[in-house]
Amino acid sequence: MDWNAILITTVKASIGLETVVYALAAIGVNIQFGYAGLLNFGQAAFLGVAAYGMAVTVATFHLPFWLGIAIGLAATIVLAFLLGIPTLRLRADYLAIVTIAAAEIVRLVFRSVKFSSVFGGSDGRQNFSGDFFAMNPYAPGTYGIGPISFNERVTWILTVGWVLIAICCGLVYLLMKSPWGRVLKAIREDEDAVRSLGKNVFSYKMQALVLGGLVGCLGGFLFALGQASVQPDLFSTEFTFYAYTIVILGGAARVFSPVVGAAIFWVLLVFVGNTLSEAVSAGLLPSLFTVNNIGAVRFMLVGLGLMLLLIFRPQGIFGDKREIALDAR
Amino acid sequence: MHADSTTTKKAAALAAFAGLDREPGVAKPDPILVVDNVVRRFGGLTAVDVAHLEIQRGSITALIGPNGAGKTTFFNQLTGFDSADEGSWTFNGRQLKGVPAHRVARTGMVRTFQLTKALSKLTVMENMRLGAQNQRGENFFRALVPGSWRRQEDEITERAEELLERFKLDAKRDDFAGSLSGGQRKLLEMARALMVGPELVMLDEPMAGVNPALTQSLLSHVKDLREEGMTVLFVEHDMDMVRDISDWVVVMAQGAVIAEGPPDTIMSDQRVVDAYLGAHHDAPMSAEEFEEQLQEAEAELEAEIEEKA
Numbered sequence: 302m303d304w305n306a307i308l309i310t311t312v313k314a315s316i317g318l319e320t321v322v323y324a325l326a327a328i329g330v331n332i333q334f335g336y337a338g339l340l341n342f343g344q345a346a347f348l349g350v351a352a353y354g355m356a357v358t359v360a361t362f363h364l365p366f367w368l369g370i371a372i373g374l375a376a377t378i379v380l381a382f383l384l385g386i387p388t389l390r391l392r393a394d395y396l397a398i399v400t401i402a403a404a405e406i407v408r409l410v411f412r413s414v415k416f417s418s419v420f421g422g423s424d425g426r427q428n429f430s431g432d433f434f435a436m437n438p439y440a441p442g443t444y445g446i447g448p449i450s451f452n453e454r455v456t457w458i459l460t461v462g463w464v465l466i467a468i469c470c471g472l473v474y475l476l477m478k479s480p481w482g483r484v485l486k487a488i489r490e491d492e493d494a495v496r497s498l499g500k501n502v503f504s505y506k507m508q509a510l511v512l513g514g515l516v517g518c519l520g521g522f523l524f525a526l527g528q529a530s531v532q533p534d535l536f537s538t539e540f541t542f543y544a545y546t547i548v549i550l551g552g553a554a555r556v557f558s559p560v561v562g563a564a565i566f567w568v569l570l571v572f573v574g575n576t577l578s579e580a581v582s583a584g585l586l587p588s589l590f591t592v593n594n595i596g597a598v599r600f601m602l603v604g605l606g607l608m609l610l611l612i613f614r615p616q617g618i619f620g621d622k623r624e625i626a627l628d629a630r
Numbered sequence: 631m632h633a634d635s636t637t638t639k640k641a642a643a644l645a646a647f648a649g650l651d652r653e654p655g656v657a658k659p660d661p662i663l664v665v666d667n668v669v670r671r672f673g674g675l676t677a678v679d680v681a682h683l684e685i686q687r688g689s690i691t692a693l694i695g696p697n698g699a700g701k702t703t704f705f706n707q708l709t710g711f712d713s714a715d716e717g718s719w720t721f722n723g724r725q726l727k728g729v730p731a732h733r734v735a736r737t738g739m740v741r742t743f744q745l746t747k748a749l750s751k752l753t754v755m756e757n758m759r760l761g762a763q764n765q766r767g768e769n770f771f772r773a774l775v776p777g778s779w780r781r782q783e784d785e786i787t788e789r790a791e792e793l794l795e796r797f798k799l800d801a802k803r804d805d806f807a808g809s810l811s812g813g814q815r816k817l818l819e820m821a822r823a824l825m826v827g828p829e830l831v832m833l834d835e836p837m838a839g840v841n842p843a844l845t846q847s848l849l850s851h852v853k854d855l856r857e858e859g860m861t862v863l864f865v866e867h868d869m870d871m872v873r874d875i876s877d878w879v880v881v882m883a884q885g886a887v888i889a890e891g892p893p894d895t896i897m898s899d900q901r902v903v904d905a906y907l908g909a910h911h912d913a914p915m916s917a918e919e920f921e922e923q924l925q926e927a928e929a930e931l932e933a934e935i936e937e938k939a
Contacts, residue, residue, distance in 0.1 A: 475774050480759070480767030480783065487749045487760050493711065494747035494819075498761050498826055499735035500768070508770055627750045627808035 302583050307575045309448045314571035315564045318455070318527040321462035322348075323566065325520030326540070327547040327559030328469050333513035334545070335553035336477060338489030339506060340393050343384065343400030344544050346407040347514040348521030349536035350376040353411055353420060355522055356531045359429035361419055366432035370522065377518040380407075381511040389506045404538060412533035425532035433526050458527045465523070466560055469516050474556045485509055486554070517544075546607060552617025561618060569606060574599040639857050643689040643877040647892060652899065654880075654887040655682030662687040662830055662861050663708070663739075668717035670703055670885075677703045679885045680717075685830075690852065690862040692872045692893065695882035696906050701865045702744060704882065705834055709741045710734040721830065736763065740828035744835045744865075748815040750808025754799055757807050757818055758790035759783070761825025790825060797821045797851065813844035820851060831855055833864035837871055849875055869897065881905065 314320065326344050333339040354373035358364045384403055388396045410416060412423045420426065439453040439460075451459065476482045484505050487495045492502045525531045547566050551558025577595040580586050590598060610617075616625045646659050661684035670678040678700040685691050695701050706712035708719060710731035718727045721739050735741075749757050765786070766772050767779030794800040797817045802810060807818060816836060823831060836852065837845055852875055855862050866872050872879060872893055879896045881889045883905035889896065896902060 472774070475776070476770075479773035479776065480765045480779060481770055481773035483752070483756055483760055484768055486752060486756075490749035490751055491747045493731075493743070494749060495760070496711070496731040497709070497735055497741050497743070497747075498822065499732050499740075499763055500760075501730075501732050512770075623806065623809075624751050627806055 302576075302579045302585070305448075307572065307579060310575055311568055311572040312449050313451075314567045316459060316463070317567065318458060318462070318523070320563045320567045321459065321466065322520040322524045322527070323544060323547055324466055324560045324563035325462075325469065325523070326517045326544040327551075327563055328466070328473065329513035329515070329517030329520075330541075330544045331513075331548050331553065331555075331559045332473060332516065333509055335548055335555075335558075336482065336489065337485045337506060337509035337513075338393065339389075339509060339513075340397035341384075341400050341510065341513065342397050342538070342541055342545075343402075343404035343407075344513075344517050345536040345538060345540040346400070346404035347377050347380060347517045348524060348540070349404075349407050349411065349533070350380050351518030351521035352525035352531045352536070353426070356426040356429045356525050357419060359432070360426040361421075366429075369429065373518060373522060374515065377514045377521075378511055381514040382507070385507045385510045389503055389510070401538060401541075404536070404541065408533050408536050411536075420533070423533060425530055427530040430526045430529045455527075458523060462523050462527075465519050469519070470556055470560065472516075477554075477556065481505075549617055550607065550610065552620030555617075555619040558617060558619045565618075566603075569603050570599060573602050637857060639688065639859075640853075640877070643686070643856065646686050646689065647878050650890075652889060652891045654890055656684070656890055658684040658686040660687045661685055663719065663721050663863070665708070665719040666717055668704070668707060668719060669715045670700070670707055670712065671715050676885050678707065678714075680704060680882075680887050683880065683887055685861065685863055686878065687861050688856065688859060689877040690856050690864070690875055692876035692879045693863060693865045693882060694867070694869075694872060694879060698884075699882040699905075700885040701882055702834060705741065705832060705865060708734075709739060709832060711741075735826060735828075738827070738829035739832065740823045740826045740830070741832035742816075742819045742823055742834055742836065744838060746812070746815040746819050746839075748807040748810060748818055750806060752807055753804050754794065754802045754807055754810070754818060755787070755790060755804060757822050758794060758825055759786050761822040762786040762789070763826055786825075793821045793824055796854075798847070813840040813848070816840055816848060817844070817851070820848075824855075828860060830861045830863065833862065835865050835867065837866060837868050845871070 326348060329347065330341065330344050333341045351373035354376040355366075355369035358369035358372050359366055380403075384396070384400055388399045411420045411425075413420075414422060434454055434457065437453060437457040439456050441453050443450040443452055444456040445451055477486075484495065484500050488502055488505055496502050524535065543566065547562035548559055550566060551560075551562030574595065577586070577590070577599055578592065581590055581592055581595055616622050650656050650658070663685040665680055665683040667682070668678060668680045669676065693701050693704075703712060707714050708726070710726070710729055710733070714727055718725060720726065721737055724737060726734060726737070749760070752760070765779065766782055772778045791800065791803075794803060797820070799814065799817060799821065802814065807815065810818060820833070820836070833852070836848060840848060849871065852862060852864070876893045879891060879893050880887055881896065881899075881902050888905055889899050889901045891899060
């Protein structure tokens with residue numbers, strides 16, 4: 302067993318691209334679900350339209366990179382309004398149903414044969430990240446501490462990613478301490494009460510949906526740029542459910558919980574996965590486990606761990622136990 | 631403030647009602663709320679059908695009626711929480727039909743709920759602050775600049791503290807609203823409604839589920855509202871409370887207003903007795919009625935026989 306290699310990849314995973322992307326998606330979910338109580342099960346679609354908006358603009362139409370970003374942001378806002386206008390006046394579960402369906406529609410349109418000249422079908426789009434890496438201030442080489450280091454491209458994308466996470470966390474912190482955040486949290490508790498106090502509930506829910514979508518869509522840009530390609534199946538519904546898992550793992554309605562949750566989630570996945578594969582190749586596990594099925598086994602083990610967490614610490618890592626106790630009343 | 635003392639405001643309210651007719655829809659000297667032909671149908675059921683109703687400014691008016699009379703539906707319509715199929719109503723001369731609930735609240739007509747809606751995971755103080763209107767910090771962009779709303783927030787907090795003290799909730803200031811008892815939640819909901827700065831306070835069953843010790847305190851708070859110049863309209867089942875605090879009583883049955891009158895005599899009104907206990911509830915069937923029913927049954931039987939033949 303090569304514990305050194307396991308440890309290095311695990312530490313790298315804690316700040317790696319996946320952690321950054323999922324942290325941004327989860328910050329968005331935390332705004333919508335954690336603070337405003339909106340069940341948006343289509344977060345993957347917000348990342349998808351942003352990533353594709355940018356990639357298609359640059360790769361298919363050969364337009365400038367920043368225009369691509371602008372189109373990605375605009376597409377996210379349009380999607381939020383499309384989903385929100387018919388459903389935010391209705392009960393919460395309608396939004397959940399509509400968003401989960403919309404996310405699948407978006408993904409299937411991206412991978413459809415009909416539009417493959419635009420979206421590239423199931424292969425997606427490549428060759429759009431040139432301008433982004435042309436802005437890279439890091440000279441070629443590796444950056445980091447000892448074995449935990451990345452090449453200049455990864456360093457650049459992680460730098461941008463963690464700066465964006467810091468900005469988003471600062472934004473959430475400021476907003477949720479303000480009267481605006483108070484209205485959002487009140488809507489989560491009981492929207493009729495908030496209406497009776499003269500607040501336009503629909504408008505606040507829409508603002509939360511758009512804001513959460515926009516934060517998530519930053520993750521979409523980074524996902525596409527970091528891999529230098531987009532494929533439709535990156536944005537399947539399980540992406541959204543991982544984001545929810547991360548929020549609940551960290552503790553809903555806490556500023557840093559999506560970030561810490563994302564890091565723990567990926568550290569667990571990578572650590573369990575690598576340990577299993579090392580153990581299999583060292584012949585330490587029964588023959589039931591093979592190189593082919595440990596990928597599934599690691600999700601089972603991480604799932605088991607999350608179940609135990611929710612049983613013994615239902616408020617998540619940062620949550621307040623008193624709040625959970627209120628629900629039982 | 632003693633529960634029995636007759637204050638000038640009470641005297642003024644009673645004077646306004648003196649000599650008024652007991653008929654449903656009777657005109658009041660200075661109505662704050664005027665309702666005309668408001669109808670609400672749920673499929674074939676007509677839940678509300680109020681021809682005309684006026685609520686006197688500065689008074690405490692009770693809305694009573696048997697279960698299913700349409701009181702809460704009527705309340706929901708007036709406050710914008712339910713729509714009206716027909717009709718119109720004005721508050722301070724302002725047309726309110728089709729106006730959404732949050733706009734209704736902004737005009738100064740604020741309601742509470744039958745099932746208390748304390749915002750559980752917000753502290754008592756945050757619940758109170760939420761009620762204040764025109765908050766600069768409730769705008770998304772200004773929220774990001776704490777300096778732009780800090781001072782207003784301090785003013786709101788000060789006002790909230792005064793109200794909490796008056797409602798004896800100041801010790802609970804930083805507790806979650808969800809940790810309060812049922813009665814304390816009712817108090818909090820009323821105090822929060824006052825943060826809006828209403829002219830007309832609509833209380834939907836303010837005494838439901840409140841223990842007797844708190845009832846007196848709630849009653850005196852409702853009376854205080856009138857002393858401060860507000861108008862109160864409330865739905866209640868507890869007739870002792872209605873007699874104690876209301877200046878005027880409106881009785882609804884089967885969706886319509888069937889009678890109005892002062893609280894001490896309204897329950898002896900024949901229409902009200904009929905509504906609660908059913909008309910002819912104690913009258914035996916007369917000989918003619920018996921004969922009529924018998925003939926009807928026979929005619930039906932004959933019709934059936936002919937059909938078969």
